Amino acid sequence: MAGAYDGSYSDGRTAAMHEVVAQARGDGLHINSKTGDFEEHWRYGDVRAIDPPRSDIPFRLTSQTMPDARLSVNSAEFVADLRHQAPQLFLTGLAQPTLRRNIALIILALCALGLLLWQGMPHLSAPLAHLVPAQWAQNIGETYRSRIISGAPVCNDASGTAALAVMTRRLTNSLSPPLNVDVIVADKAQVNAFALPGGHIVIMRGLLEKAGSSDEVAAILAHEIGHVSHRHPLQMGIHVAGIGMMVDLFTGEGSSLMEMAGEVGGLLLLLNYSRDMEREADAYGRKLMGTAGLSTGAMARFFARLKPEGKKGGNGAENGGGYFSSHPPLEERIDAATKLETGQSVLNNADWMALKNICG
Amino acid sequence: MNDDAASPLELPPLTLQQRGRAGALAPIVLLNTFLNIITLSIYRFWGKTKVRQYLWRQTYFMDEPLEYSGSGGELFKGFLAAAFLVLLPMAVVSNLAETYLEIESTAFAAFSVLFYIVVYSLIGMAIYRARRYRLSRTAWRGIRGGMRGSSGQYAVRYLLLWALTLITLGWAYPWMRQTLFARLMGETTFGNRPFLVVAKLWPLYRIFSACWLGSFLMFAAGMIWLTVYSHNDNEFKVVWTADISFWLIAVLWFLPIPVALLWYRAHEINHFAKATTIMGVSFEMKAGFWNLSGLVSINFLIIICSLGFGIPFAQLRTFRYFCDHLTIQGNLTPEWIEQTRMEAPTIGEGLADAFDLGAV
Numbered sequence: 001m002a003g004a005y006d007g008s009y010s011d012g013r014t015a016a017m018h019e020v021v022a023q024a025r026g027d028g029l030h031i032n033s034k035t036g037d038f039e040e041h042w043r044y045g046d047v048r049a050i051d052p053p054r055s056d057i058p059f060r061l062t063s064q065t066m067p068d069a070r071l072s073v074n075s076a077e078f079v080a081d082l083r084h085q086a087p088q089l090f091l092t093g094l095a096q097p098t099l100r101r102n103i104a105l106i107i108l109a110l111c112a113l114g115l116l117l118w119q120g121m122p123h124l125s126a127p128l129a130h131l132v133p134a135q136w137a138q139n140i141g142e143t144y145r146s147r148i149i150s151g152a153p154v155c156n157d158a159s160g161t162a163a164l165a166v167m168t169r170r171l172t173n174s175l176s177p178p179l180n181v182d183v184i185v186a187d188k189a190q191v192n193a194f195a196l197p198g199g200h201i202v203i204m205r206g207l208l209e210k211a212g213s214s215d216e217v218a219a220i221l222a223h224e225i226g227h228v229s230h231r232h233p234l235q236m237g238i239h240v241a242g243i244g245m246m247v248d249l250f251t252g253e254g255s256s257l258m259e260m261a262g263e264v265g266g267l268l269l270l271l272n273y274s275r276d277m278e279r280e281a282d283a284y285g286r287k288l289m290g291t292a293g294l295s296t297g298a299m300a301r302f303f304a305r306l307k308p309e310g311k312k313g314g315n316g317a318e319n320g321g322g323y324f325s326s327h328p329p330l331e332e333r334i335d336a337a338t339k340l341e342t343g344q345s346v347l348n349n350a351d352w353m354a355l356k357n358i359c360g
Numbered sequence: 361m362n363d364d365a366a367s368p369l370e371l372p373p374l375t376l377q378q379r380g381r382a383g384a385l386a387p388i389v390l391l392n393t394f395l396n397i398i399t400l401s402i403y404r405f406w407g408k409t410k411v412r413q414y415l416w417r418q419t420y421f422m423d424e425p426l427e428y429s430g431s432g433g434e435l436f437k438g439f440l441a442a443a444f445l446v447l448l449p450m451a452v453v454s455n456l457a458e459t460y461l462e463i464e465s466t467a468f469a470a471f472s473v474l475f476y477i478v479v480y481s482l483i484g485m486a487i488y489r490a491r492r493y494r495l496s497r498t499a500w501r502g503i504r505g506g507m508r509g510s511s512g513q514y515a516v517r518y519l520l521l522w523a524l525t526l527i528t529l530g531w532a533y534p535w536m537r538q539t540l541f542a543r544l545m546g547e548t549t550f551g552n553r554p555f556l557v558v559a560k561l562w563p564l565y566r567i568f569s570a571c572w573l574g575s576f577l578m579f580a581a582g583m584i585w586l587t588v589y590s591h592n593d594n595e596f597k598v599v600w601t602a603d604i605s606f607w608l609i610a611v612l613w614f615l616p617i618p619v620a621l622l623w624y625r626a627h628e629i630n631h632f633a634k635a636t637t638i639m640g641v642s643f644e645m646k647a648g649f650w651n652l653s654g655l656v657s658i659n660f661l662i663i664i665c666s667l668g669f670g671i672p673f674a675q676l677r678t679f680r681y682f683c684d685h686l687t688i689q690g691n692l693t694p695e696w697i698e699q700t701r702m703e704a705p706t707i708g709e710g711l712a713d714a715f716d717l718g719a720v
Contacts, residue, residue: 010501015551015694017424017501050427056379057417057425068502068699072424102406102432109402109436133460 002026002085005078009033009040012068022073024081029061031071040069044086052092053079117243122274125238129231134180134198137234141198144237148194148202149186153359155205160185160358163351167214170346171222174291181228183221187359191306193220195227195281197234205359212305214347214355215298219289223299226284232277294346372423374641374688378680380418382673388414393669405439406432411672412494415679421500422692430497434708438493442710446482450475477519484518485511486711491544496704500550501694506702508554509547517543530572534564534628541632550638551697559635567627571620582612626652633686639697641690645682655681 002023009020009031019034029047031040042063050060050070058074073079083090094100155161168183181199191206201224203217211217227233273281282299289296347355392407409432416428454475461468488511495505521536538559546557585608626647633645659674666673 010503012502013699015501015503015697017694050429051413051417056384060425060427062502068499068504070427070499070502098431105433105436106399106402106406110399113400113402 002081003077005073005075005081007031007071007073007075007078009071010069011038012066012070020071022071022078024078024085026085029063029071029082040066042066044088047086047089049089052090121239121242122235125235125242128238129234132197132234132238138198138200140237141196141200141233144196144233145184145200145202148196149188153187155185155187155359157354157358157360159351159354160356163347163355164358166351167218167221167346167355170292170294171218171225171288174288175229179225179229181225185358193224195224195233197237199228201225201228208356208358210305211302213298213301213345214352215289215295215345216302216305217355218292218294218346219285219296219299219302222288222292223281223285225288226281227273227277229284230277230280232273232281235277236273292346371692371694374422374690374692375420376683376686376688377420378415378418378676378683379420380415380676380679382676385411385414385672385676389669389672392672396669402436405435408432408435411675415672415676416498419679419683424501427499428497429499430493430708434493434706435710438708438710440710441707446711450478480519480522481515482711484515486709487518488514488544489705490709490712491548493705493708495548496702497708502699503551503697504700504704505551506549506700506704507544507547508549508702509543514540514543534568535561537628538564538632542635545632545636549700549702551700553639553697555636555638557632557635558637559631563631564624564628567624571624575616575620578612578616582609585609585612622653622656623649637690639690639692641688641692644687644689646685646687651681651685 002025004021004023007020007022009018009022010016011018018037021032021034023030023032027041028044029042031042033039040063042061042065046064048062048064050062051057053059058072059079061071061073062069094103164183164185168181172179172181179199181201183201183203185203185205185208188204189206190204191210193201193203193207195201201221203221203224207220208217211220285299286296289298345352388407388410392403392410395403396407409428409430412428412430416426419426457468457471457475461471488507488509492507492511495507498505517539521532521539524532525536538561542557542559545555548555585605626649629647629652630645633643636643655677659677662670662674662677
């Protein structure tokens with residue numbers, strides 16, 4: 001026989017509180033007014049607990065048939081009686097269906113976000129890159145460029161600059177429609193080169209020092225022009241901006257931790273072309289070298305020069321980590337680049353020396 | 361059992377108490393922090409709900425706990441709606457404007473003004489809607505709260521009054537505050553019963569003008585000191601006064617506004633409480649400069665030191681502050697408060713989340 005417990009009850013129609021007696025019987029919860037005004041019978045299937053039972057607050061119940069009604073009983077024995085009759089009211093942890101649903105919802109949201117970032121963005125960014133006006137691309141490129149060279153001086157020795165212009169013209173002359181590229185050498189020790197939105201190309205001094213001939217530099221330049229021609233930098237820029245926007249959206253109440261993660265991730269990604277993009281740029285670069293009547297094997301020679309250092313597994317500034325991290329396996333690229341071997345040098349010896357010493 | 365049950369239930373005193381403890385809140389906050397980090401903060405909607413459930417159920421009106429019935433899923437849906445229907449289009453539009461309009465053109469200026477108008481209206485709307493959502497999920501004895509006005513009308517006033525406050529160098533501030541409070545509070549309902557707000561404006565202006573003039577005089581004094589100091593060409597004196605100048609300017613320029621604001625706010629809180637009634641029940645707050653400063657500065661420290669994760673502790677302190685300093689007078693007849701007939705919003709405060717208006 002279930003015990004009878006004092007409780008208070010409000011029917012959900014007004015805020016009036018009534019003294020009642022509650023009993024957890026076999027057929028459901030019985031609530032009887034002490035004044036005899038009313039009685040309620042809630043079946044266990046309809047009963048819901050407002051909060052799980054806690055020692056610091058009275059145990060409150062409602063029924064799905066009267067969702068605004070509240071029964072409040074401050075008695076551990078009553079809770080025990082009810083637990084015996086309707087254990088489903090006392091599920092904890094993963095046994096609660098709402099918790100399981102919420103977890104599913106969160107995982108789904110995370111997956112959707114991930115899918116959007118990794119699949120949606122690349123597909124969106126390519127067509128978008130072609131819609132961006134040239135002036136905008138120029139401006140973005142300039143911003144990125146100053147960020148990448150981060151305060152390092154731009155090398156501007158007059159004869160070196162002239163030699164660089166000769167090399168650039170030689171490569172881009174044959175292009176129709178003409179392609180606008182703006183090549184600078186930054187005074188940094190890294191063996192690296194970047195293509196940026198708006199046709200900006202940055203070659204680091206370290207790369208000039210490492211190169212054995214002007215053709216090797218021309219091959220790298222042709223490769224970067226390939227990126228420019230395919231609008232890869234802009235595509236990555238949009239990709240990163242999109243990711244930044246999504247991260248901002250989702251982390252909304254941005255803790256600075258999340259913002260930092262987003263920022264760092266974005267910058268890393270910006271210079272990290274996909275392998276397909278690198279292959280496209282490689283093919284384009286080879287074609288450009290061929291059209292200009294230059295040695296298409298130069299690329300291979302340059303990579304061969306890098307290779308032993310790359311094998312050491314270092315990723316530091318000295319061996320041009322950028323070129324190893326994202327570019328197709330070296331062997332494959334050397335193979336692809338050695339297949340064609342013709343042509344003459346892009347710069348005469350004096351010009352090549354001038355270019356090498358462009359940073360003074 | 362009591363045979364004397366026919367006697368009417370004795371009404372508990374009209375008190376509002378916050379019985380929550382930081383120690384009991386801590387496990388909830390810790391778990392939320394952990395889950396926020398591993399879910400890239402998507403868990404925050406559910407976490408916020410858990411905190412609210414705690415704060416609400418530890419708030420006792422007439423010895424009966426409040427109840428928060430909102431869910432994380434509702435907040436999440438509200439967020440998705442705001443993100444994709446409002447924020448994303450706005451981000452796209454502003455990006456396009458920055459791209460296609462000259463930054464220094466009149467067209468861009470016009471766009472910027474329009475953009476701010478939209479943002480400020482949305483903020484006003486967000487404040488109102490968030491309040492509506494929270495009240496509709498707040499129940500006492502099963503009776504829910506609500507907002508009976510329109511968020512659009514509130515948004516218009518919010519925008520215009522803020523603009524007026526800027527134009528009048530702050531002199532419209534008390535009027536703005538009181539008008540907005542009267543709208544928010546005067547359109548708040550508890551069950552079918554509205555709150556009433558009847559307030560005079562001049563008591564606020566008495567305090568405000570003292571605050572404004574005081575701050576202005578201090579600022580002017582700083583300006584005068586700087587002018588005198590900069591015309592002092594005696595080198596010895598310059599060195600001697602440099603330190604003093606720094607501290608003097610710091611005190612004269614940066615101290616008055618927070619101090620004046622806190623002083624004004626303490627008066628304002630008391631003034632607003634006095635102006636509010638419901639069913640003949642009146643309120644009195646005893647906020648003062650020192651206790652309010654204590655609340656605000658310690659909350660500030662809590663939030664800063666915890667990188668924002670400790671916000672719930674600050675909220676608990678704010679709740680307790682209001683409950684501790686509030687006295688309620690009059691006779692409340694709960695039977696006269698009937699359940700609200702207003703429809704509750706189905707999704708939660710997405711806009712407020714988007715604009716970071718996380719009051720609670």
